[in-house]
């Protein structure tokens with residue numbers, strides 16, 4: 039099993055991996071080691087290459103921000119970078135609102151263990167991908183927004199893969215959003231160049247307090263040789279509002295796994311995603327929404343547009359526990375296959391143990407509407423342009439769920455460019471130029 | 472302007488148009504009438520270039536060009552317009568984006584620069600008055616949620632925007648109440664010039680009270696079986712199509 043060599047690597051460097059960690063985090067490593075071999079890893083074959091891992095935390099010689107500048111016009115964010123597997127804050131940023139902490143997770147385990155402990159203790163390592171992450175992750179972003187603090191400016195976290203040879207990065211992010219607090223996080227996954235193989239396994243945990251608002255955008259524009267495994271755990275208390283949008287514009291193989299737990303009455307989750315696949319890209323979104331208590335609502339919308347030999351995969355489980363009465367849960371997955379070789383796999387799933395619920399789900403896989411195409415052509419519109427208008431119309435409602443205006447404008451442009459078949463990515467930043 | 476000679480066309484291997492001959496000159500209004508299923512819509516779709524239909528024989532010349540050799544979009548740019556019997560709903564594509572794309576393609580074809588956003592909106596506002604469409608039209612998705620009457624008025628609005636040389640109106644009167652019918656007909660009449668021509672397809676007299684044809688054809692089982700002046704309309708209205716069936720020997 040491919041996991042064995044990583045367990046051996048961990049054991050060889052155990053002192054390095056465990057250094058500066060509180061005992062309860064060290065304990066998670068042991069659990070992770072046991073769980074790791076119980077199931078196959080997602081994209082297991084990608085782990086078989088010999089990557090450079092960095093347990094000794096050798097720092098990058100240079101300024102990682104010099105490599106990367108995301109310039110979404112008009113957006114002002116607090117900027118952070120996870121450069122391969124290490125956290126960096128952009129120098130000279132304006133001060134954070136009072137009480138807000140954004141720092142390296144490794145640093146947080148040393149300096150804020152009491153903030154982290156209750157959250158880290160309460161979850162269990164439940165998949166091989168997370169087990170892998172929890173065995174080997176050494177850093178990532180820690181975000182703490184105290185009760186009542188509303189952050190107006192979004193936080194941008196760029197996950198950047200950078201290497202001259204094949205490179206793996208493992209990172210772990212934790213976000214704690216207090217009661218009545220608000221935060222918006224934009225995660226951008228990028229990869230430098232297109233020659234080497236990258237593998238990233240990233241795990242993000244978000245804890246959203248009572249009546250808090252949290253938005254999570256994940257935007258991937260990486261490379262054909264990038265394998266990206268991202269797990270997002272969201273846990274929501276009463277009356278909290280979470281909006282999440284996972285957008286895969288360009289990639290190699292991507293697996294997004296979302297586990298959302300609605301733990302309080304009145305909690306609302308809007309979980310959305312868009313995958314634009316071409317060539318041999320593979321885009322997977324596996325989502326698990328757990329209605330654990332009565333009176334919560336979830337609304338899920340995932341769309342894919344697949345061309346060439348691209349493959350899309352959607353798995354969506356809505357799990358309504360017996361006591362979760364008055365649950366409202368809606369799930370939609372709609373897909374366009376533009377070529378004969380493009381493949382879409384969709385598996386919507388409802389497991390409902392309560393009787394007083396409103397749930398519906400629907401999935402469709404189709405082609406562009408030929409009648410609409412002819413109608414447009416009959417008005418003189420170029421077939422190419424007509425297709426473009428129809429594709430853009432198809433994905434447009436996903437964009438309605440982006441609430442950061444400059445991001446929405448930029449996404450509109452990127453998606454349009456992507457649908458037109460441009461291979462340039464978001465050329466606002468140096469990476470993609 | 473339009474010269475159809477011995478046109479045969481089929482769909483899914485079934486021959487529907489079985490030798491159509493028709494000649495339309497500038498300034499003329501032609502009516503094509505005929506019972507349901509006789510091939511009127513198919514004729515209009517073949518002229519507009521719908522890919523579902525295959526022409527097996529015959530020729531169509533439009534302003535000296537071989538119409539059948541042109542793709543649908545080029546036929547439109549060259550001045551052919553089809554008002555659909557069943558206009559298509561296109562959710563998510565706004566009328567303004569749809570029409571701007573269309574108008575600018577037409578301008579490009581004529582070697583003109585694209586209109587600025589302001590000029591384009593001004594043009595839309597002026598043209599929509601012709602068919603009394605409301606102001607919210609621009610931001611609505613093409614035909615989505617439009618009533619039957621709005622869809623037909625929207626077709627004439629598009630015709631006004633594109634200023635075609637030959638317009639084919641396929642059952643533009645069906646499903647319209649008398650007010651909507653008047654609006655649509657008056658729109659069509661306002662757009663009439665000595666340089667353009669129309670083919671009005673209908674199987675009721677109603678519309679032809681408002682849009683007065685110069686020449687009336689009866690299409691039956693894929694052939695034009697009778698051509699006469701506008702007096703034919705009254706005969707059809709009185710006697711129905713049964714006498715035609717007798718006349719062709721059924």
Ligand SMILES: Nc1ncnc2c1ncn2[C@@H]1O[C@H](COP(=O)(O)OP(=O)(O)O)[C@@H](O)[C@H]1O
Nearest residue numbers: 482483487506507508509510511512513514523
């Ligand atoms: N897409 C199609 N596939 C198969 N048959 C068709 C199709 N469109 C039209 N037809 C057939 O062609 C014939 C003529 O139809 P149509 O042109 O719509 O008649 P009209 O407009 O005169 O009422 C009918 O018999 C109809 O069933």
Ligand SMILES: [Mg+2]
Nearest residue numbers: 511512556642
């Ligand atoms: Mg018809």
